[in-house]
Amino acid sequence: MSVHTVKEILASLRRKESKPSEWTESALRMIEQHDPTIGAFLTVDGERALERARRLDGEAFDGALFGVPYALKDNICTRNLKTTAASRILESYIPPYDATVAQRLAATQGVLLGKTNLDEFAMGSSTENSAFQLTRNPYDVKRVPGGSSGGSAAAVAAGMVPFALGSDTGGSIRQPASFCGVVGLKPTYGRVSRYGLIAFASSLDQIGPFTRSVEDAAFVLQAISGHDERDSTSAPRDVPDFVRGLEGGVKGLRIGLVTGLDEHGVDAEVQAAVGKAVQTLQDAGAEVVEVHLPHLRYAVATYYLIAPAEASSNLARYDGVRYGRRAAGQSLAEMYENTRSEGFGMEVKRRIMIGTYALSSGYYDAYYRRAQQVRTRIREDFEQAFKRCDVIVMPTTPTTAFPLGEKVDNPLQMYLNDIFTIPANLAGLPALSVPCGVSSEGLPIGLQLLAHWWDEATLLRVGHTYEQARGFAMPLPRMGA
Amino acid sequence: MKISEETVRHVAALARLSLSDEEVAHLAPQLSEIIGYAEQLQQLNLDDVAPTSHSLARTNVFREDEPRPGLARDVALACAPDSTDEYVRVPAVLEG
Numbered sequence: 001m002s003v004h005t006v007k008e009i010l011a012s013l014r015r016k017e018s019k020p021s022e023w024t025e026s027a028l029r030m031i032e033q034h035d036p037t038i039g040a041f042l043t044v045d046g047e048r049a050l051e052r053a054r055r056l057d058g059e060a061f062d063g064a065l066f067g068v069p070y071a072l073k074d075n076i077c078t079r080n081l082k083t084t085a086a087s088r089i090l091e092s093y094i095p096p097y098d099a100t101v102a103q104r105l106a107a108t109q110g111v112l113l114g115k116t117n118l119d120e121f122a123m124g125s126s127t128e129n130s131a132f133q134l135t136r137n138p139y140d141v142k143r144v145p146g147g148s149s150g151g152s153a154a155a156v157a158a159g160m161v162p163f164a165l166g167s168d169t170g171g172s173i174r175q176p177a178s179f180c181g182v183v184g185l186k187p188t189y190g191r192v193s194r195y196g197l198i199a200f201a202s203s204l205d206q207i208g209p210f211t212r213s214v215e216d217a218a219f220v221l222q223a224i225s226g227h228d229e230r231d232s233t234s235a236p237r238d239v240p241d242f243v244r245g246l247e248g249g250v251k252g253l254r255i256g257l258v259t260g261l262d263e264h265g266v267d268a269e270v271q272a273a274v275g276k277a278v279q280t281l282q283d284a285g286a287e288v289v290e291v292h293l294p295h296l297r298y299a300v301a302t303y304y305l306i307a308p309a310e311a312s313s314n315l316a317r318y319d320g321v322r323y324g325r326r327a328a329g330q331s332l333a334e335m336y337e338n339t340r341s342e343g344f345g346m347e348v349k350r351r352i353m354i355g356t357y358a359l360s361s362g363y364y365d366a367y368y369r370r371a372q373q374v375r376t377r378i379r380e381d382f383e384q385a386f387k388r389c390d391v392i393v394m395p396t397t398p399t400t401a402f403p404l405g406e407k408v409d410n411p412l413q414m415y416l417n418d419i420f421t422i423p424a425n426l427a428g429l430p431a432l433s434v435p436c437g438v439s440s441e442g443l444p445i446g447l448q449l450l451a452h453w454w455d456e457a458t459l460l461r462v463g464h465t466y467e468q469a470r471g472f473a474m475p476l477p478r479m480g481a
Numbered sequence: 482m483k484i485s486e487e488t489v490r491h492v493a494a495l496a497r498l499s500l501s502d503e504e505v506a507h508l509a510p511q512l513s514e515i516i517g518y519a520e521q522l523q524q525l526n527l528d529d530v531a532p533t534s535h536s537l538a539r540t541n542v543f544r545e546d547e548p549r550p551g552l553a554r555d556v557a558l559a560c561a562p563d564s565t566d567e568y569v570r571v572p573a574v575l576e577g
Contacts, residue, residue, distance in 0.1 A: 233535075349504070350512070357488075
C-alpha cells in the first residue's frame, strides 16, 4: 500500500510525471480493494469521476486542487448525486443543487469520487447510527472509526482518497480523525459556508477537512473558506494565506495546557502521548503555561440540550411533502407521523425527543435557556484562557477507538466521549486534531489544538511545526483482522 | 428527573413521531438518564448571565431586493414524492 498527500499528488501532476486519470484510477482501485472491509463509502461515483479526470488529462495544470481525488460526507449536497445523510428518510434524495463547498472544490478542479458514511444526520460518535452500513476502523476493523464523519476519516486513513470533507457539530471531524490517525480540522464558526450542508444544529455545525498532513489541511481549508451570501452566518472576512502561514515555527508562542482533565477519565496512554507532544512543542521553542476551563465539566450537559433542541427544529422539515420519503396515511397528520417514524432511526428520534422536551412549555427556562447561559460561561472561560496563551492543548478524546457495539445501548456513555471536542463548537473556536502517537494496541492517539477565533493560521502553524518535529510517521493501517 | 412513559408519548406527539409501545418503554429510562445528567446545570448560579444562542454575534444580513432566478418549479417538484404539474400533493387537510 502506498499513500500520498495532496501536496505530493499536486507536485507530481505539476511536473507532468502523472496524469489526473491515473490518480483517480488508483483511488478507485483502493476503494474496490478495501472498501468491502472498511465500508467508508455510501456512494462511489466512479464513472463520472473517471470522465472528469480524463477531461483534465488534456488540460493544462490549473486550479488549486487540479486532478486531486476526494470524497464528501454524505450530508453535503451534491447536484445530481444522491445525498442521504445516512437516513432512510433521504434514501433516494438527489439534490437539485450543490453545496457551496462542493461548488468551490469543483472550481479548484479536484475530482469528486463519492460520498462517505456517517451517523444518521451526523448524530453520533461512532458511525454506528448510519441506517445503511457499518464503517470499520482501518487500524482495527473490530473497532469504530469514530463519528459522525467516520466514513471520511476511514477513507483518508485507508489511503482511498488523499482528502475528504466532514462536518463537525460536537467533534464529528476531530474525534474520528483522532481514532483513525489522520488530521482533522474544524474551522472557526462562520469561516466555511454551510449552504447545502444538511442542517443538524445550525449554531454549531461547521464543515472542515480530513487530510494526511497539516499542510494538506491548509490547502483544503484555503479552497473552501470565505464569505458566501447564501449562508447568512458565513463571515464577511478576508481569508489569510494559510499555506504561507505554516512556516515560522512556534518560538515565543504560548501553549496553554488545560489543567484538571483527570476527572474525565483520560486513558494513561493518551495522557502520556499528549504530554510528550507538549514537550516536543516546548523543545521547539514554545512556552508552556497552565490554563483552567472551570466550566468544561458542564460542556456535555450543555451540548446535549442545545444540539438536540436545534435538531428537533431543523428536522421538522422532514414531513414527506416536498422531498424525501413519504409513508401512507389517511390524514395529513397521520402521513407526517408515519413518514417520520419510519424514516428516522432510533438515535435521531432520541435527539428529537430530548430537544422537543427541552424546548417544551414549562421546561424551556430550566433546560434550554440555562444551557445557553452556560454556553456563555464556556465562551468566557476561553476568553480568559486566551489572555494567557495563543493555543490551547488537550487530548482530542479521552480514549482510543472503542470496539464496535460497545456503547450502542448506552447513549449517555457515547455522549461523554465528546467531552473535549464539544467546547470548541459551543464557543465557535477553530480546533485541529493531529496524530500524536499510537497505543500499545496499535491504535492512533490525537492531539487537539484550539486557537483564538479566526486564527486558523496560528493553529495550523503550531500543528505543522509539531508534525515536523514529532519524530515519527504514523504507521499505515492494517486494514484486515 | 424521572420521565414517565406518559410524558414520552406527549413529547412524541409534539414532535410528530408515533412511537411503538416498545420504543416508549425503551426511551423513558434513557431520556430520564440523559435529562438527569443535564440536571447538573441547575447547580450553577447564572442570575446575571446572558444566554448565547450563537457564537458569532450577527444581526440581520440584508441584500438588495432585486429579483434573480431561483430554483425552477419543475426541478423543485421533481424532488417531491407526489406532485401535479404545478403543485405538491398531500392527503386531504380538511374533511368533507
